[in-house]
Amino acid sequence: MWDILEKYEKAPLLLSDEQYLAISDTEFRARFRERVHHTLEVQLYHALASNRPLGAGQTDTAVHMCELWQKRGLPVDHHDYKYAQCILDLARRSAAGETVSLDQYAPPPITDADREVFFRVVHDRRSVRAFSDREVPDELINKVLDAGLWAAHACNLQSIRYLVVREKDEPWLFRGSDIPPGPVHIAVMQDERCYLANTVMSLKNRILDAGAATTNILLAIHANGLDGVWLTYENHMIDALRKRFELPDYIRIVDFIDMGYGVQTPFPPQRPDVSERIIVRV
Numbered sequence: 611m612w613d614i615l616e617k618y619e620k621a622p623l624l625l626s627d628e629q630y631l632a633i634s635d636t637e638f639r640a641r642f643r644e645r646v647h648h649t650l651e652v653q654l655y656h657a658l659a660s661n662r663p664l665g666a667g668q669t670d671t672a673v674h675m676c677e678l679w680q681k682r683g684l685p686v687d688h689h690d691y692k693y694a695q696c697i698l699d700l701a702r703r704s705a706a707g708e709t710v711s712l713d714q715y716a717p718p719p720i721t722d723a724d725r726e727v728f729f730r731v732v733h734d735r736r737s738v739r740a741f742s743d744r745e746v747p748d749e750l751i752n753k754v755l756d757a758g759l760w761a762a763h764a765c766n767l768q769s770i771r772y773l774v775v776r777e778k779d780e781p782w783l784f785r786g787s788d789i790p791p792g793p794v795h796i797a798v799m800q801d802e803r804c805y806l807a808n809t810v811m812s813l814k815n816r817i818l819d820a821g822a823a824t825t826n827i828l829l830a831i832h833a834n835g836l837d838g839v840w841l842t843y844e845n846h847m848i849d850a851l852r853k854r855f856e857l858p859d860y861i862r863i864v865d866f867i868d869m870g871y872g873v874q875t876p877f878p879p880q881r882p883d884v885s886e887r888i889i890v891r892v
């Protein structure tokens with residue numbers, strides 16, 4: 611599973627301008643986000659919280675990455691570019707001595723009712739392994755996949771990609787699972803090129819990125835009145851999918867979710883009391 615990573619292991623953190631201009635858009639955007647995040651965003655929030663000025667030259671890398679973005683002819687209304695511009699704007703205003711407030715970005719307070727719904731979604735989600743034939747609208751599928759994209763992601767590299775297959779269009783392609791095929795199969799995948807932006811980062815983070823997305827998706831499935839189950843498959847299934855959809859070698863399939871309208875009501879698998887699971891508390 612990890613073989614295709616090997617060729618990426620030696621990628622340098624920093625590139626020359628020529629290299630930045632020669633790499634794929636996907637890799638460039640990942641490197642762009644990583645550089646802005648690690649050289650300015652983190653420092654900016656520390657500076658604002660501690661009322662200390664940013665160091666001289668702190669914006670240089672982000673400015674340079676924006677110049678490279680433009681040299682590549684990438685669209686300046688792209689969300690990655692807008693994110694960098696926003697961070698740069700805040701940093702410049704702070705450096706100019708302005709009291710910068712981020713209040714406009716503060717999420718609205720969570721009410722008691724919101725909190726109750728949140729914990730209902732967390733506690734009432736179940737792995738459901740049998741589904742009716744009722745069709746799941748594309749909009750609902752998009753909605754739950756969007757929840758996956760909002761998961762935390764190491765270095766903000768945004769590697770998550772999806773494969774969405776309706777059982778009726780590819781009958782039994784997903785044979786091999788230990789459950790009857792759901793009406794909608796989702797494979798959570800990653801574009802490995804994103805990880806070229808920071809090869810120092812451990813392999814562990816890569817798989818955690820996919821797990822974080824998968825958890826969000828399962829919760830969103832439940833919150834949208836659907837049911838789902840997290841699945842893993844043997845390599846022969848992964849190979850069959852790669853072949854069927856001609857996936858390039860830099861796309862890695864990590865895990866799967868089957869979703870639809872469930873026809874089972876499982877007994878809630880019980881969880882221990884938290885106090886039983888805290889090994890250390892000081």
Ligand SMILES: Cc1cc2nc3c(=O)[nH]c(=O)nc-3n(C[C@H](O)[C@H](O)[C@H](O)COP(=O)(O)O)c2cc1C
Pocket residue numbers: 735736737738739788789839840841842843876879
């Ligand atoms: C990484 C992972 C892999 C899983 N793989 C499978 C699987 O291949 N087949 C399956 O039926 N369930 C699979 N599950 C679902 C678990 O069996 C299920 O989450 C567990 O029994 C607890 O039940 P609950 O999800 O209803 O709380 C997987 C869950 C995780 C987190």
